[in-house]
Amino acid sequence: MPENAPDSTLEALLARLTLEQKVRLMTGADFWALHDEPAAGLRRMVTSDGPAGVRGELWDERDPSANLPSPTALAATWDDALLDEVGHLLAAEARRKGVDVVLAPTVNLHRSPYGGRHFECFSEDPLLSGRVGAAIVRALQDDGVAATVKHLVANDFETDRLTADVRVDERTLRELYLAPFETIVRDAGVWAVMAAYNRVDGTTMTESPLLRDVLHGEWGFDGVTMSDWYAARSTEAAATGGLDLAMPGPTGPWGDTLVDAVREGRVPEERIDDHVRRILRLAARVGALEGTQPQPVPPRTPDETHALVRRVAAAGFVLVRNADVDGAPVLPLASGAGTRLAVIGPNAHPGRTLGGGSAFVFTDREASPLDGLRDTFGAAAVTYAEGVRSHHRIGIADPALLSVPESGVPGVAIRFVGGDGETLATDERVGAAFNWNNAFAPGVEPDALAGVEVSTVLTAPVAGTYQVGASGVGLFRIALDGDVVVDRLLELPEGADPVEGLMRPPQAGVPVELEAGEQVRIDLVRTIKDHVPGTDLLVSLQLNVDLPYAGDEAAITEAERVAADADVAVVVVGTNEEVESEGFDRDTLALPGRQDELVRRVLAANPRTVVVVNAGAPVAMPWRNDVPATLLTWFPGQEYGHALGDVLTGAVEPGGRLPTTWPVDDTDPLPSVRPVDGRVAYAEGLHVGHRRYLRDRLQPAYWLGHGLGYTTWQHHDVDVRGGADDAVVDVVLRNTGSRRGRELVQVYLSRAKSAVERPARWLAGYAWVEADPGENVVAAVPLARRAFEHFDVDAGAWVVEPGTFAVEVGRSAGDIAARTWFEV
Structure with a gap:
């Protein structure tokens, strides 16, 4: 892992910068990158989305990425060592694409399966989420690529996520929703944290005292806290809080307005220095600062x-x-x-x-x-x-069915059109889904762009009725063999999240009868008329074709x-x-x-x-x-x-x-x-997922931790050694099947007659074992002190309630095979 830059180096670099230069560094340069600053020896740093593969600055087929399993699939491995390998692969992908900061992992909890981003998060359990997330973060950062744990905090839903206010009691917030962030900050030393869109108990997270008081003060976080994209909404409140970086740029709530606030004494310059110091520290860690180099990462074949x-x-x-x-x-x-x-x-x-x-x-x-x-x-x-x-x-068109008019080569022809209808640039692509941000093509300035035209020839593989259309937000026109069949403004429903315009955009289409082998020319025009000159521009569109059914x-x-x-x-x-x-x-x-x-x-x-x-x-x-x-x-x-x-x-x-x-x-x-x-009440408190089913004595389809292999196991003895600070649960298992296998040993705790409200059972540790048929094996499962603690709101501290805990070993949260007791 790269060494931290000495504080004296960071202070010397800060001293070179004017207030205007410092404030400039606190807002992104464009959609994905941070500003360079020659006066501080700082090069441009690039961020990239990365929960299931590192995208890079392009978001299309021209720069493909390794597509990893989704975070739910990664967490389903319960395997820290394997996820270490995943982290190293992500680092190699990042370096291959020129990325310094990966915007992952997402450790918001599976509070509800209705959450649209459920697949992008790891687990309903804070211990499991923290452990698997920490494994990925350590590996990424060991290779000199920054990880960004997100979205702090309680961003466990999509509906009105930009404005909704989560109401959650402090103990639940600490023991569930903040817990995986704490693990990744304290145990894995993550270099960046992303503040969420939503509010928590009335305060938007980009201005929340949780950033200064908990993230910085209690956990000792010394990295960069960035906003989720467009989540920074204020000048003084965000700048005097714990937010260091507003993304994306170059516009935002800071700039000259923040410079004026500092000059007028409404924002202390010491706060600005702290924000920029953290950005420079991040730059040193990823090799973007003078005197440093990106850490070499061996490429993967x-x-x-x-x-x-x-x-x-x-x-x-x-x-x-x-x-x-x-x-x-x-x-x-x-x-x-x-x-x-x-x-x-x-x-x-x-x-x-x-x-x-x-x-x-x-x-x-x-x-x-x-x-x-x-x-x-x-x-x-x-x-x-x-x-x-x-x-x-209507689905995205299969590129195998498309060819460029005139030349007949696979793909589509693209023309970037100026205000007077002139051709600004042309391109040829092999996909049918297009997302442009930052740049379109050489020579195309966003302010000059008036439209994008996509032309292709569809060859029908079978006879029947095809559906041909387009998706996106804006004014669209489709012509088939020169005849206009669609000419309309496509708009999102009122109140829809802007990202829905990328992921589930409105669309229009028409049926087309074709014979096998018949060809039809498609000309799709997206008129650009809704951008503000001088700002970043994101244009997204799809060419849609469904085969006969x-x-x-x-x-x-x-x-x-x-x-x-x-x-x-x-x-x-x-x-x-x-x-x-x-x-x-x-x-x-x-x-x-x-x-x-x-x-x-x-x-x-x-x-x-x-x-x-x-x-x-x-x-x-x-x-x-x-x-x-x-x-x-x-x-x-x-x-x-x-x-x-x-x-x-x-x-x-x-x-x-x-x-x-x-x-x-x-x-x-x-x-x-x-x-x-406008509020989302986390009224279930501590009882999320398996905890709710256990408390209410209900039976889910399958419990947390459930899963079968191709052999069978029997749990024998269970014993606990050590104290609350160094407890280890030893479990003896026997492979009773006919083939070698692997078993996850899960340790849960429970506490009868507790003086405080507790879940009926909670996950405390886990470990894998392997054995041949008939073989006995011992699993040693360490338990952290935190497994026995609860957060005392009155004391503002983590405490252990003395007494007897049940130590339960099972195949899932609802299938306990062995039990013993442990006195704390």
């Missing part, structure tokens, strides 16, 4: 990257059910000659590998479940049926036929970009469309049915006790299909355990994410 992503994906897959059919468990499947596999479902091809918003990247390749299972079993042994369509919107009933009937002809049916169901994304919350846990019906009808056609759930957050599974095998795969990254083949055949254990309690359906007692009168 594509094969090395693919292999690690594949291994991590399989390690996060959670097998929640594996019942017998004909006297033996359905999984693992035999992969030898003669096994006929039916692969069915809307998420079978393509699968969904990542969620929308800050976690979205463009990748160099993507193996769908169908691709991976064809590679595993052989193409001749695998049949495929779409089953149903679960989306209502005979309807759900015909598709399900075909799926039944394919399933009946196979030895095993693998049904891949899940969510899509209309359901899970940054910018909006979910309305229901139900799978979209007629997917539940598809599962039941395939099961009736073939009793050896495996259901694979491709969702970043819990979904209702009304068939879960009928289907013999169910595998939860989250959003597992670009090697999805290959990892799926590994796990289904038993080449690799399904390594995951649930990082969040899986509810039965929408009737479960789940916290609301919808503000009422």
Whole structure:
């Protein structure tokens, strides 16, 4: 890990700067970067979104990224050592793309599965979230790339997130929502923290006293606190608080207004110095300051990257059910000659590998479940049926169907148009989704841009009715073979989050009848008329094309036929970009469309049915006790299909355990994410996730920590040694199955007759063990002192209540296998 710059060096650099230069450094230079400052020997520093892969400054297919499993999938590994490898891969990706600061990890809690960004967060549990987040942060920063833990704090929903006020009691805030941030600041030494949009108890987080009093004062954080993008809204309150950097830039609430406030004595210059000192310290750590260099990070070959992503994906897959059919468990499947596999479902091809918003990247390749299972079993042994369509919107056009007019090469032609209709620049691209920020093309100044024109030729692979359209926010015109078929202003609904305009933008389209092989020219024009000259400009648009579809009933009937002809049916169901994304919350846990019906009808056609759930957050599974095998795969990254083949055949254990309690359906007692009168009340207090089910004696679909492997285990002795400061729980287990396996040993605490309110049971520690068949193994699980503590609001301190704690060892929060007692 890079050494900190001496304080004397930072002070000398500060002394070189005028007030105006210092204030300039406190606002971003553009959408992703910080200003350079030659007077301080400071080069430009680049930030990048990074929860599931490092995007870089471009957000399109021209600069692809390694697409890692989503954070829920990473947390499902419960494996600090494996996530250390993930952190090093992220660092290599960052350096490859010229990125100094990765805007990850996201450690907001899974307070409710309705949260639209659930997939981007790790867990419902603060201990697990803190540990897996710290593992990634340490690895990133060991390689000299800054991590940014976000979003401080209680940003656990999307609805009205820019303005909503979270009402939460102090003990709950400390023990749950601040806890993973504290772990990552104190134990992993994170270099940057992002302040959230929302308010907490009346104060917006970019102005909150939590930044100075807790983050700086109690935890000793010496890094940079930046705003979430556009979250800094005031001059004096933000500048006198703990916010160091307002992003993005170059505009914002500071600038000359803040200079005047300092000159007039309303903001102490010492505060400005503290903010800039932290920015310079960050620059020294990442090698952006004079006398420092970025730490070399060995590049990864594509094969090395693919292999690690594949291994991590399989390690996060959670097998929640594996019942017998004909006297033996359905999984693992035999992969030898003669096994006929039916692969069915809307998420079978393509699968969904990542969620929308800050976690979205463009990748160099993507193996769908169908691709991976064809590679595993052989193409001749695998049949495929779409089953149903679960989306209502027109999908992004498949680039394989598009070619540049005149030349006929794959892709689309783009023309950047000036105010008088002149061509400012041209480009050719191979994608159909476009996001421009900071720059469009060489020679195109944002202020001069009046429109963007996308032209391509669509070649129909089959005969039928196609849907052709466009998505975005603004004025759109579509012409097919010269005839204008769409000419309208597309707008977001009133009150919608701006990010919804990127992730679930309004769209317009028309049906088009085409014969197989027939071509139609598409000209899509997005008029630019709604920007303010001199500010940053973000233009996003999609070209949409859906292939012909005979309807759900015909598709399900075909799926039944394919399933009946196979030895095993693998049904891949899940969510899509209309359901899970940054910018909006979910309305229901139900799978979209007629997917539940598809599962039941395939099961009736073939009793050896495996259901694979491709969702970043819990979904209702009304068939879960009928289907013999169910595998939860989250959003597992670009090697999805290959990892799926590994796990289904038993080449690799399904390594995951649930990082969040899986509810039965929408009737479960789940916290609301919808503000009422501008407020979101965290009225459940300490009882989030499994804690709520335990307190109320309710049964979820699956508990936190649940997950099966391909062998069985028996817990024997459990013993606790040491005291509250150094307690270690020793657990003896035996592999009672027929193959080598790996088991997660989970330790929970509970406290009967406590003088303070407590959860019925809470996670205190965990560790993995491996053993051969018949072998005994001892798991040594350390417990931190914090596991026994609670936050005493009156004392303003963490305290241990003396007395007896139950130490419970289990396979999940609801499945306790052994218990002992520990006197503190």
